[in-house]
Amino acid sequence: MAQSPRYRFAPSPTGYFHVGGARTALYNWILALQTNGVFVLRVED
Numbered sequence: 001m002a003q004s005p006r007y008r009f010a011p012s013p014t015g016y017f018h019v020g021g022a023r024t025a026l027y028n029w030i031l032a033l034q035t036n037g038v039f040v041l042r043v044e045d
Contacts, residue, residue: 005037013044 007028011021025041032039 005032005035006040007032007037008040008042010042010044 009021009025009028011017011025029039031037
């Protein structure tokens, strides 16, 4: 049984969210939609 692909984005906890991070998260989300995968946003304290 094949599992659906998982794409994750873990922003850096040491600084502000920036355009490069937003672009990467958007690409991963779109790729997850196209491949019937799961997009995981990992947020740390």
